Amino acid sequence: EIVMTQSPATLSVSPGERATLSCRASQSISTNLAWYQQRPGQAPRLLIYGASTRATGIPARFSGSGSGTEFTLTISSLQSEDFAVYYCQQFKSWAFGLGTRLEIK
Amino acid sequence: EVQVVESGGGVVQPGGSLRLSCAASGFIFSNYPMSWVRQAPGKGPEWVSAIIGSGTTTYYADSVKGRFTISRHNSKNTVYLQMNSLRADDTAIYYCVKETPDGVAAVWGRGTLVTVSS
Numbered sequence: 259e260i261v262m263t264q265s266p267a268t269l270s271v272s273p274g275e276r277a278t279l280s281c282r283a284s285q286s287i288s289t290n291l292a293w294y295q296q297r298p299g300q301a302p303r304l305l306i307y308g309a310s311t312r313a314t315g316i317p318a319r320f321s322g323s324g325s326g327t328e329f330t331l332t333i334s335s336l337q338s339e340d341f342a343v344y345y346c347q348q349f350k351s352w353a354f355g356l357g358t359r360l361e362i363k
Numbered sequence: 364e365v366q367v368v369e370s371g372g373g374v375v376q377p378g379g380s381l382r383l384s385c386a387a388s389g390f391i392f393s394n395y396p397m398s399w400v401r402q403a404p405g406k407g408p409e410w411v412s413a414i415i416g417s418g419t420t421t422y423y424a425d426s427v428k429g430r431f432t433i434s435r436h437n438s439k440n441t442v443y444l445q446m447n448s449l450r451a452d453d454t455a456i457y458y459c460v461k462e463t464p465d466g467v468a469a470v471w472g473r474g475t476l477v478t479v480s481s
Contacts, residue, residue, distance in 0.1 A: 301458055304470075307463070
């Protein structure tokens with residue numbers, strides 16, 4: 259069973275600054291990783307798949323990187339609507355991480 | 364516009380049954396695998412079950428295996444989740460998800476709330 263570990267659990271960043279979120283897989287998953295954003299009261303929304311490909315309509319300030327076991331989601335200049343919970347997922351086994359809550363500093 | 368809309372949630376007693384439905388539109392339904400993902404209050408998403416486009420192969424999380432059954436009716440563009448022997452820890456919002464052929468959860472519905480309580 260593949261376990262996805264996200265860090266930190268909570269990240270406090272000021273608007274306009276850069277946020278870096280991490281996700282680690284318990285074994286190599288190549289680039290079979292997706293990132294999702296969930297705003298309060300809403301369903302998760304696909305941001306990134308294949309570790310680095312933005313989904314349709316996702317702004318360029320969102321970028322993903324990594325392969326194997328270490329992955330990163332970077333939001334280059336935080337907008338108010340970006341403060342949310344972010345989940346990574348190994349989509350071949352449907353394993354989700356526990357999430358990183360991105361809050362306003 | 365690609366859309367999936369869930370229905371069928373509600374309050375049920377422990378040991379009871381419920382059937383969720385998900386109506387899809389805006390894409391060739393039979394070409395895509397579909398999944399159900401749930402999210403308990405204050406928790407992260409948990410994948411529950413998936414079914415390939417033809418409906419001939421299904422997958423289940425260990426937590427629901429033997430109790431839940433996923434199915435689809437391609438001529439009605441609908442996927443179902445039959446939930447039996449429900450327990451309190453099945454309480455969650457259940458999301459219907461359109462997957463890519465690789466299994467990426469590309470499109471999510473708004474969810475339907477299932478509450479298991481006496």
